[in-house]
Amino acid sequence: MGYRCVQCSFPIKSLYVQYSPGNIRLMKCENCKAVADEYIECEIMILVIDLILHKPKAYRHLLYNVINQQTLMFKGLFWKLAFVFLLFDTYKCLVLESSKGKLGSPSMSFSSLMSTCWKMLIDVFFGNFMFLLTFFIMSKIFLHTSFSISRCNDLLFALMISGYFKIFLIAMTVWEFPSSVIFIIELFCLSSNAVALKVMTESTMSRCVWACFSAYAIKLFVTQILDLTFWGQLIQGWSQTPSSFSLKPS
Ligand SMILES: [Zn+2]
Structure with a gap:
Protein backbone atom coordinates (compact mmCIF):
# COMPACT_ATOMS: atom_id res chain seq x y z
CA MET A 1 0.00 0.00 0.00
CA GLY A 2 1.34 3.42 -0.95
CA TYR A 3 0.58 6.85 0.48
CA ARG A 4 -2.98 8.15 0.20
CA CYS A 5 -4.75 11.49 0.51
CA VAL A 6 -6.56 11.39 3.86
CA GLN A 7 -9.52 13.35 2.49
CA CYS A 8 -10.41 11.31 -0.61
CA SER A 9 -8.07 8.27 -0.44
CA PHE A 10 -6.49 9.14 -3.81
CA PRO A 11 -2.99 7.57 -4.19
CA ILE A 12 -0.17 10.10 -3.86
CA LYS A 13 3.59 9.73 -4.46
CA SER A 14 4.85 11.77 -1.50
CA LEU A 15 3.20 13.56 1.40
CA TYR A 16 5.66 16.44 1.79
CA VAL A 17 8.84 18.01 0.41
CA GLN A 18 11.65 18.71 2.86
CA TYR A 19 13.78 21.79 2.05
CA SER A 20 15.89 21.68 5.22
CA PRO A 21 15.55 19.99 8.66
CA GLY A 22 12.24 21.19 10.15
CA ASN A 23 11.28 23.05 7.00
CA ILE A 24 8.73 21.08 5.01
CA ARG A 25 5.93 21.81 2.58
CA LEU A 26 2.86 19.58 2.61
CA MET A 27 1.81 18.24 -0.79
CA LYS A 28 -1.68 18.79 -2.20
CA CYS A 29 -3.87 16.03 -3.57
CA GLU A 30 -4.27 16.03 -7.36
CA ASN A 31 -7.84 14.79 -7.02
CA CYS A 32 -9.48 16.97 -4.33
CA LYS A 33 -6.88 19.79 -4.29
CA ALA A 34 -6.79 19.75 -0.48
CA VAL A 35 -3.65 19.17 1.63
CA ALA A 36 -3.04 15.42 1.27
CA ASP A 37 -2.24 14.72 4.94
CA GLU A 38 -2.56 17.53 7.46
CA TYR A 39 -1.87 15.15 10.38
CA ILE A 40 1.86 15.30 9.57
CA GLU A 41 2.03 18.72 11.25
CA CYS A 42 -0.52 17.94 13.99
CA GLU A 43 0.13 16.92 17.58
CA ILE A 44 -0.29 13.20 18.30
CA MET A 45 -3.17 14.00 20.70
CA ILE A 46 -5.22 15.46 17.84
CA LEU A 47 -4.76 12.19 15.93
CA VAL A 48 -5.74 10.17 19.03
CA ILE A 49 -8.90 12.29 19.54
CA ASP A 50 -9.85 11.96 15.85
CA LEU A 51 -9.32 8.19 16.04
CA ILE A 52 -11.59 7.97 19.09
CA LEU A 53 -14.14 10.11 17.21
CA HIS A 54 -13.89 7.52 14.36
CA LYS A 55 -12.93 10.06 11.68
CA PRO A 56 -12.05 8.10 8.51
CA LYS A 57 -9.27 10.57 7.60
CA ALA A 58 -7.45 9.78 10.87
CA TYR A 59 -7.69 6.06 10.04
CA ARG A 60 -6.36 6.73 6.50
CA HIS A 61 -3.41 8.62 7.97
CA LEU A 62 -2.61 5.76 10.36
CA LEU A 63 -3.19 2.83 8.00
CA TYR A 64 -1.75 4.25 4.76
CA ASN A 65 0.68 7.02 5.65
CA VAL A 66 2.19 6.19 9.05
CA ILE A 67 2.68 2.45 8.81
CA ASN A 68 4.16 1.87 5.41
CA GLN A 69 3.90 -1.86 4.76
CA GLN A 70 6.65 -1.81 2.15
CA THR A 71 9.26 -1.18 4.82
CA LEU A 72 11.00 -4.00 6.71
ZN1 LIG B 1 -7.67 14.07 -2.07
Missing part, protein backbone atom coordinates in the same frame (compact mmCIF):
# COMPACT_ATOMS: atom_id res chain seq x y z
CA MET A 73 9.51 -2.70 9.96
CA PHE A 74 6.08 -3.97 8.92
CA LYS A 75 6.78 -7.69 9.38
CA GLY A 76 8.14 -7.24 12.92
CA LEU A 77 5.26 -4.95 13.84
CA PHE A 78 2.72 -7.41 12.44
CA TRP A 79 3.82 -10.29 14.70
CA LYS A 80 4.21 -8.01 17.74
CA LEU A 81 0.67 -6.72 17.22
CA ALA A 82 -0.67 -10.28 16.81
CA PHE A 83 1.02 -11.29 20.08
CA VAL A 84 -0.35 -8.26 21.97
CA PHE A 85 -3.80 -8.87 20.44
CA LEU A 86 -3.85 -12.49 21.71
CA LEU A 87 -2.47 -11.41 25.08
CA PHE A 88 -5.31 -8.90 25.56
CA ASP A 89 -7.82 -11.57 24.51
CA THR A 90 -6.40 -14.02 27.06
CA TYR A 91 -6.62 -11.35 29.75
CA LYS A 92 -10.23 -10.66 28.75
CA CYS A 93 -11.04 -14.40 29.15
CA LEU A 94 -9.27 -14.36 32.53
CA VAL A 95 -11.42 -11.45 33.78
CA LEU A 96 -14.62 -13.14 32.53
CA GLU A 97 -13.73 -16.46 34.18
CA SER A 98 -12.90 -14.63 37.43
CA SER A 99 -16.23 -12.81 37.35
CA LYS A 100 -18.01 -16.19 37.07
CA GLY A 101 -16.19 -17.27 40.25
CA LYS A 102 -14.33 -20.07 38.43
CA LEU A 103 -10.93 -18.64 39.26
CA GLY A 104 -9.31 -17.42 42.45
CA SER A 105 -11.45 -19.56 44.75
CA PRO A 106 -9.36 -20.91 47.67
CA SER A 107 -11.05 -24.32 47.33
CA MET A 108 -9.95 -24.66 43.70
CA SER A 109 -7.76 -27.69 43.04
CA PHE A 110 -4.69 -27.69 40.79
CA SER A 111 -6.38 -29.93 38.21
CA SER A 112 -9.41 -27.62 37.86
CA LEU A 113 -7.07 -24.61 37.60
CA MET A 114 -5.23 -26.34 34.74
CA SER A 115 -8.57 -27.22 33.09
CA THR A 116 -9.68 -23.59 33.26
CA CYS A 117 -6.37 -22.39 31.74
CA TRP A 118 -6.66 -25.01 29.00
CA LYS A 119 -10.24 -23.91 28.31
CA MET A 120 -9.16 -20.25 28.10
CA LEU A 121 -6.45 -21.11 25.57
CA ILE A 122 -8.96 -23.02 23.43
CA ASP A 123 -11.36 -20.04 23.72
CA VAL A 124 -8.70 -17.56 22.59
CA PHE A 125 -7.26 -19.53 19.67
CA PHE A 126 -10.40 -21.22 18.35
CA GLY A 127 -12.54 -18.10 19.01
CA ASN A 128 -10.11 -15.90 17.07
CA PHE A 129 -9.78 -18.48 14.28
CA MET A 130 -13.57 -18.49 13.82
CA PHE A 131 -13.62 -14.68 14.11
CA LEU A 132 -11.10 -14.28 11.28
CA LEU A 133 -12.71 -16.96 9.12
CA THR A 134 -16.12 -15.26 9.43
CA PHE A 135 -14.59 -11.83 8.92
CA PHE A 136 -12.90 -12.82 5.64
CA ILE A 137 -15.94 -14.73 4.33
CA MET A 138 -18.24 -11.78 5.17
CA SER A 139 -15.77 -9.32 3.63
CA LYS A 140 -15.86 -11.43 0.47
CA ILE A 141 -19.68 -11.56 0.43
CA PHE A 142 -20.50 -7.98 1.51
CA LEU A 143 -17.46 -6.04 0.29
CA HIS A 144 -16.27 -8.23 -2.62
CA THR A 145 -12.66 -8.19 -1.38
CA SER A 146 -10.19 -10.62 -2.94
CA PHE A 147 -8.75 -13.59 -1.01
CA SER A 148 -5.13 -12.87 -2.00
CA ILE A 149 -2.49 -13.17 0.75
CA SER A 150 -1.45 -9.52 0.52
CA ARG A 151 -5.08 -8.32 0.74
CA CYS A 152 -5.80 -10.61 3.71
CA ASN A 153 -2.61 -9.31 5.39
CA ASP A 154 -3.73 -5.70 4.83
CA LEU A 155 -7.18 -6.36 6.34
CA LEU A 156 -5.73 -8.32 9.25
CA PHE A 157 -3.31 -5.51 9.97
CA ALA A 158 -6.12 -2.93 9.82
CA LEU A 159 -8.17 -5.09 12.23
CA MET A 160 -5.35 -5.26 14.77
CA ILE A 161 -4.46 -1.57 14.53
CA SER A 162 -8.09 -0.49 14.84
CA GLY A 163 -8.53 -2.73 17.90
CA TYR A 164 -6.53 -0.15 19.89
CA PHE A 165 -9.45 0.17 22.32
CA LYS A 166 -8.30 -3.10 23.86
CA ILE A 167 -5.52 -1.06 25.50
CA PHE A 168 -8.16 0.09 28.01
CA LEU A 169 -8.10 -3.48 29.38
CA ILE A 170 -4.81 -2.47 31.04
CA ALA A 171 -6.83 -0.10 33.23
CA MET A 172 -8.70 -3.16 34.54
CA THR A 173 -5.44 -4.55 35.93
CA VAL A 174 -5.03 -1.41 38.05
CA TRP A 175 -8.58 -0.42 38.96
CA GLU A 176 -11.57 -2.64 39.61
CA PHE A 177 -14.28 -2.42 36.97
CA PRO A 178 -17.39 -4.56 36.48
CA SER A 179 -16.85 -7.24 33.82
CA SER A 180 -19.55 -5.56 31.69
CA VAL A 181 -16.90 -2.91 30.83
CA ILE A 182 -15.30 -5.60 28.63
CA PHE A 183 -18.40 -5.67 26.42
CA ILE A 184 -18.31 -1.86 26.12
CA ILE A 185 -14.65 -2.11 25.01
CA GLU A 186 -15.61 -4.87 22.52
CA LEU A 187 -18.37 -2.62 21.17
CA PHE A 188 -15.88 0.22 20.62
CA CYS A 189 -13.50 -2.24 18.92
CA LEU A 190 -16.32 -3.37 16.63
CA SER A 191 -17.14 0.19 15.54
CA SER A 192 -13.44 1.02 15.15
CA ASN A 193 -12.89 -2.15 13.06
CA ALA A 194 -15.84 -1.16 10.86
CA VAL A 195 -14.35 2.32 10.18
CA ALA A 196 -10.94 0.76 9.38
CA LEU A 197 -12.63 -1.72 7.03
CA LYS A 198 -14.51 1.14 5.34
CA VAL A 199 -11.23 3.02 4.86
CA MET A 200 -9.49 -0.07 3.46
CA THR A 201 -12.27 -1.16 1.09
CA GLU A 202 -14.03 2.16 0.33
CA SER A 203 -17.32 0.36 0.84
CA THR A 204 -20.46 1.61 2.60
CA MET A 205 -20.47 1.83 6.38
CA SER A 206 -23.49 -0.47 6.80
CA ARG A 207 -21.80 -3.32 4.88
CA CYS A 208 -18.61 -2.91 6.94
CA VAL A 209 -20.61 -2.95 10.19
CA TRP A 210 -22.39 -6.14 9.08
CA ALA A 211 -19.10 -7.87 8.19
CA CYS A 212 -17.57 -6.97 11.58
CA PHE A 213 -20.74 -7.66 13.55
CA SER A 214 -21.03 -11.17 12.02
CA ALA A 215 -17.43 -11.96 13.01
CA TYR A 216 -17.95 -10.74 16.60
CA ALA A 217 -21.27 -12.60 16.89
CA ILE A 218 -19.73 -15.89 15.67
CA LYS A 219 -16.81 -15.48 18.08
CA LEU A 220 -19.22 -14.92 21.01
CA PHE A 221 -21.38 -17.86 19.92
CA VAL A 222 -18.36 -20.20 19.59
CA THR A 223 -16.97 -19.26 23.01
CA GLN A 224 -20.42 -19.75 24.60
CA ILE A 225 -20.77 -23.20 22.96
CA LEU A 226 -17.24 -24.12 24.08
CA ASP A 227 -18.10 -22.93 27.58
CA LEU A 228 -21.17 -25.15 27.76
CA THR A 229 -19.55 -28.28 26.26
CA PHE A 230 -16.32 -27.88 28.24
CA TRP A 231 -17.97 -27.40 31.62
CA GLY A 232 -20.51 -30.11 30.77
CA GLN A 233 -17.69 -32.59 30.13
CA LEU A 234 -15.87 -31.47 33.25
CA ILE A 235 -18.92 -31.93 35.46
CA GLN A 236 -19.46 -35.37 33.88
CA GLY A 237 -15.80 -36.19 34.68
CA TRP A 238 -16.30 -35.08 38.29
CA SER A 239 -19.38 -37.25 38.69
CA GLN A 240 -17.54 -40.31 37.31
CA THR A 241 -14.26 -39.86 39.23
CA PRO A 242 -15.06 -37.61 42.17
CA SER A 243 -11.74 -38.20 43.96
CA SER A 244 -9.49 -36.98 41.12
CA PHE A 245 -11.59 -33.89 40.26
CA SER A 246 -12.67 -32.86 43.76
CA LEU A 247 -12.82 -29.10 44.39
CA LYS A 248 -12.83 -29.62 48.13
CA PRO A 249 -9.49 -29.06 49.91
CA SER A 250 -7.83 -32.32 51.00
Whole structure:
Protein backbone atom coordinates (compact mmCIF):
# COMPACT_ATOMS: atom_id res chain seq x y z
CA MET A 1 0.00 0.00 0.00
CA GLY A 2 1.34 3.42 -0.95
CA TYR A 3 0.58 6.85 0.48
CA ARG A 4 -2.98 8.15 0.20
CA CYS A 5 -4.75 11.49 0.51
CA VAL A 6 -6.56 11.39 3.86
CA GLN A 7 -9.52 13.35 2.49
CA CYS A 8 -10.41 11.31 -0.61
CA SER A 9 -8.07 8.27 -0.44
CA PHE A 10 -6.49 9.14 -3.81
CA PRO A 11 -2.99 7.57 -4.19
CA ILE A 12 -0.17 10.10 -3.86
CA LYS A 13 3.59 9.73 -4.46
CA SER A 14 4.85 11.77 -1.50
CA LEU A 15 3.20 13.56 1.40
CA TYR A 16 5.66 16.44 1.79
CA VAL A 17 8.84 18.01 0.41
CA GLN A 18 11.65 18.71 2.86
CA TYR A 19 13.78 21.79 2.05
CA SER A 20 15.89 21.68 5.22
CA PRO A 21 15.55 19.99 8.66
CA GLY A 22 12.24 21.19 10.15
CA ASN A 23 11.28 23.05 7.00
CA ILE A 24 8.73 21.08 5.01
CA ARG A 25 5.93 21.81 2.58
CA LEU A 26 2.86 19.58 2.61
CA MET A 27 1.81 18.24 -0.79
CA LYS A 28 -1.68 18.79 -2.20
CA CYS A 29 -3.87 16.03 -3.57
CA GLU A 30 -4.27 16.03 -7.36
CA ASN A 31 -7.84 14.79 -7.02
CA CYS A 32 -9.48 16.97 -4.33
CA LYS A 33 -6.88 19.79 -4.29
CA ALA A 34 -6.79 19.75 -0.48
CA VAL A 35 -3.65 19.17 1.63
CA ALA A 36 -3.04 15.42 1.27
CA ASP A 37 -2.24 14.72 4.94
CA GLU A 38 -2.56 17.53 7.46
CA TYR A 39 -1.87 15.15 10.38
CA ILE A 40 1.86 15.30 9.57
CA GLU A 41 2.03 18.72 11.25
CA CYS A 42 -0.52 17.94 13.99
CA GLU A 43 0.13 16.92 17.58
CA ILE A 44 -0.29 13.20 18.30
CA MET A 45 -3.17 14.00 20.70
CA ILE A 46 -5.22 15.46 17.84
CA LEU A 47 -4.76 12.19 15.93
CA VAL A 48 -5.74 10.17 19.03
CA ILE A 49 -8.90 12.29 19.54
CA ASP A 50 -9.85 11.96 15.85
CA LEU A 51 -9.32 8.19 16.04
CA ILE A 52 -11.59 7.97 19.09
CA LEU A 53 -14.14 10.11 17.21
CA HIS A 54 -13.89 7.52 14.36
CA LYS A 55 -12.93 10.06 11.68
CA PRO A 56 -12.05 8.10 8.51
CA LYS A 57 -9.27 10.57 7.60
CA ALA A 58 -7.45 9.78 10.87
CA TYR A 59 -7.69 6.06 10.04
CA ARG A 60 -6.36 6.73 6.50
CA HIS A 61 -3.41 8.62 7.97
CA LEU A 62 -2.61 5.76 10.36
CA LEU A 63 -3.19 2.83 8.00
CA TYR A 64 -1.75 4.25 4.76
CA ASN A 65 0.68 7.02 5.65
CA VAL A 66 2.19 6.19 9.05
CA ILE A 67 2.68 2.45 8.81
CA ASN A 68 4.16 1.87 5.41
CA GLN A 69 3.90 -1.86 4.76
CA GLN A 70 6.65 -1.81 2.15
CA THR A 71 9.26 -1.18 4.82
CA LEU A 72 11.00 -4.00 6.71
CA MET A 73 9.51 -2.70 9.96
CA PHE A 74 6.08 -3.97 8.92
CA LYS A 75 6.78 -7.69 9.38
CA GLY A 76 8.14 -7.24 12.92
CA LEU A 77 5.26 -4.95 13.84
CA PHE A 78 2.72 -7.41 12.44
CA TRP A 79 3.82 -10.29 14.70
CA LYS A 80 4.21 -8.01 17.74
CA LEU A 81 0.67 -6.72 17.22
CA ALA A 82 -0.67 -10.28 16.81
CA PHE A 83 1.02 -11.29 20.08
CA VAL A 84 -0.35 -8.26 21.97
CA PHE A 85 -3.80 -8.87 20.44
CA LEU A 86 -3.85 -12.49 21.71
CA LEU A 87 -2.47 -11.41 25.08
CA PHE A 88 -5.31 -8.90 25.56
CA ASP A 89 -7.82 -11.57 24.51
CA THR A 90 -6.40 -14.02 27.06
CA TYR A 91 -6.62 -11.35 29.75
CA LYS A 92 -10.23 -10.66 28.75
CA CYS A 93 -11.04 -14.40 29.15
CA LEU A 94 -9.27 -14.36 32.53
CA VAL A 95 -11.42 -11.45 33.78
CA LEU A 96 -14.62 -13.14 32.53
CA GLU A 97 -13.73 -16.46 34.18
CA SER A 98 -12.90 -14.63 37.43
CA SER A 99 -16.23 -12.81 37.35
CA LYS A 100 -18.01 -16.19 37.07
CA GLY A 101 -16.19 -17.27 40.25
CA LYS A 102 -14.33 -20.07 38.43
CA LEU A 103 -10.93 -18.64 39.26
CA GLY A 104 -9.31 -17.42 42.45
CA SER A 105 -11.45 -19.56 44.75
CA PRO A 106 -9.36 -20.91 47.67
CA SER A 107 -11.05 -24.32 47.33
CA MET A 108 -9.95 -24.66 43.70
CA SER A 109 -7.76 -27.69 43.04
CA PHE A 110 -4.69 -27.69 40.79
CA SER A 111 -6.38 -29.93 38.21
CA SER A 112 -9.41 -27.62 37.86
CA LEU A 113 -7.07 -24.61 37.60
CA MET A 114 -5.23 -26.34 34.74
CA SER A 115 -8.57 -27.22 33.09
CA THR A 116 -9.68 -23.59 33.26
CA CYS A 117 -6.37 -22.39 31.74
CA TRP A 118 -6.66 -25.01 29.00
CA LYS A 119 -10.24 -23.91 28.31
CA MET A 120 -9.16 -20.25 28.10
CA LEU A 121 -6.45 -21.11 25.57
CA ILE A 122 -8.96 -23.02 23.43
CA ASP A 123 -11.36 -20.04 23.72
CA VAL A 124 -8.70 -17.56 22.59
CA PHE A 125 -7.26 -19.53 19.67
CA PHE A 126 -10.40 -21.22 18.35
CA GLY A 127 -12.54 -18.10 19.01
CA ASN A 128 -10.11 -15.90 17.07
CA PHE A 129 -9.78 -18.48 14.28
CA MET A 130 -13.57 -18.49 13.82
CA PHE A 131 -13.62 -14.68 14.11
CA LEU A 132 -11.10 -14.28 11.28
CA LEU A 133 -12.71 -16.96 9.12
CA THR A 134 -16.12 -15.26 9.43
CA PHE A 135 -14.59 -11.83 8.92
CA PHE A 136 -12.90 -12.82 5.64
CA ILE A 137 -15.94 -14.73 4.33
CA MET A 138 -18.24 -11.78 5.17
CA SER A 139 -15.77 -9.32 3.63
CA LYS A 140 -15.86 -11.43 0.47
CA ILE A 141 -19.68 -11.56 0.43
CA PHE A 142 -20.50 -7.98 1.51
CA LEU A 143 -17.46 -6.04 0.29
CA HIS A 144 -16.27 -8.23 -2.62
CA THR A 145 -12.66 -8.19 -1.38
CA SER A 146 -10.19 -10.62 -2.94
CA PHE A 147 -8.75 -13.59 -1.01
CA SER A 148 -5.13 -12.87 -2.00
CA ILE A 149 -2.49 -13.17 0.75
CA SER A 150 -1.45 -9.52 0.52
CA ARG A 151 -5.08 -8.32 0.74
CA CYS A 152 -5.80 -10.61 3.71
CA ASN A 153 -2.61 -9.31 5.39
CA ASP A 154 -3.73 -5.70 4.83
CA LEU A 155 -7.18 -6.36 6.34
CA LEU A 156 -5.73 -8.32 9.25
CA PHE A 157 -3.31 -5.51 9.97
CA ALA A 158 -6.12 -2.93 9.82
CA LEU A 159 -8.17 -5.09 12.23
CA MET A 160 -5.35 -5.26 14.77
CA ILE A 161 -4.46 -1.57 14.53
CA SER A 162 -8.09 -0.49 14.84
CA GLY A 163 -8.53 -2.73 17.90
CA TYR A 164 -6.53 -0.15 19.89
CA PHE A 165 -9.45 0.17 22.32
CA LYS A 166 -8.30 -3.10 23.86
CA ILE A 167 -5.52 -1.06 25.50
CA PHE A 168 -8.16 0.09 28.01
CA LEU A 169 -8.10 -3.48 29.38
CA ILE A 170 -4.81 -2.47 31.04
CA ALA A 171 -6.83 -0.10 33.23
CA MET A 172 -8.70 -3.16 34.54
CA THR A 173 -5.44 -4.55 35.93
CA VAL A 174 -5.03 -1.41 38.05
CA TRP A 175 -8.58 -0.42 38.96
CA GLU A 176 -11.57 -2.64 39.61
CA PHE A 177 -14.28 -2.42 36.97
CA PRO A 178 -17.39 -4.56 36.48
CA SER A 179 -16.85 -7.24 33.82
CA SER A 180 -19.55 -5.56 31.69
CA VAL A 181 -16.90 -2.91 30.83
CA ILE A 182 -15.30 -5.60 28.63
CA PHE A 183 -18.40 -5.67 26.42
CA ILE A 184 -18.31 -1.86 26.12
CA ILE A 185 -14.65 -2.11 25.01
CA GLU A 186 -15.61 -4.87 22.52
CA LEU A 187 -18.37 -2.62 21.17
CA PHE A 188 -15.88 0.22 20.62
CA CYS A 189 -13.50 -2.24 18.92
CA LEU A 190 -16.32 -3.37 16.63
CA SER A 191 -17.14 0.19 15.54
CA SER A 192 -13.44 1.02 15.15
CA ASN A 193 -12.89 -2.15 13.06
CA ALA A 194 -15.84 -1.16 10.86
CA VAL A 195 -14.35 2.32 10.18
CA ALA A 196 -10.94 0.76 9.38
CA LEU A 197 -12.63 -1.72 7.03
CA LYS A 198 -14.51 1.14 5.34
CA VAL A 199 -11.23 3.02 4.86
CA MET A 200 -9.49 -0.07 3.46
CA THR A 201 -12.27 -1.16 1.09
CA GLU A 202 -14.03 2.16 0.33
CA SER A 203 -17.32 0.36 0.84
CA THR A 204 -20.46 1.61 2.60
CA MET A 205 -20.47 1.83 6.38
CA SER A 206 -23.49 -0.47 6.80
CA ARG A 207 -21.80 -3.32 4.88
CA CYS A 208 -18.61 -2.91 6.94
CA VAL A 209 -20.61 -2.95 10.19
CA TRP A 210 -22.39 -6.14 9.08
CA ALA A 211 -19.10 -7.87 8.19
CA CYS A 212 -17.57 -6.97 11.58
CA PHE A 213 -20.74 -7.66 13.55
CA SER A 214 -21.03 -11.17 12.02
CA ALA A 215 -17.43 -11.96 13.01
CA TYR A 216 -17.95 -10.74 16.60
CA ALA A 217 -21.27 -12.60 16.89
CA ILE A 218 -19.73 -15.89 15.67
CA LYS A 219 -16.81 -15.48 18.08
CA LEU A 220 -19.22 -14.92 21.01
CA PHE A 221 -21.38 -17.86 19.92
CA VAL A 222 -18.36 -20.20 19.59
CA THR A 223 -16.97 -19.26 23.01
CA GLN A 224 -20.42 -19.75 24.60
CA ILE A 225 -20.77 -23.20 22.96
CA LEU A 226 -17.24 -24.12 24.08
CA ASP A 227 -18.10 -22.93 27.58
CA LEU A 228 -21.17 -25.15 27.76
CA THR A 229 -19.55 -28.28 26.26
CA PHE A 230 -16.32 -27.88 28.24
CA TRP A 231 -17.97 -27.40 31.62
CA GLY A 232 -20.51 -30.11 30.77
CA GLN A 233 -17.69 -32.59 30.13
CA LEU A 234 -15.87 -31.47 33.25
CA ILE A 235 -18.92 -31.93 35.46
CA GLN A 236 -19.46 -35.37 33.88
CA GLY A 237 -15.80 -36.19 34.68
CA TRP A 238 -16.30 -35.08 38.29
CA SER A 239 -19.38 -37.25 38.69
CA GLN A 240 -17.54 -40.31 37.31
CA THR A 241 -14.26 -39.86 39.23
CA PRO A 242 -15.06 -37.61 42.17
CA SER A 243 -11.74 -38.20 43.96
CA SER A 244 -9.49 -36.98 41.12
CA PHE A 245 -11.59 -33.89 40.26
CA SER A 246 -12.67 -32.86 43.76
CA LEU A 247 -12.82 -29.10 44.39
CA LYS A 248 -12.83 -29.62 48.13
CA PRO A 249 -9.49 -29.06 49.91
CA SER A 250 -7.83 -32.32 51.00
ZN1 LIG B 1 -7.67 14.07 -2.07
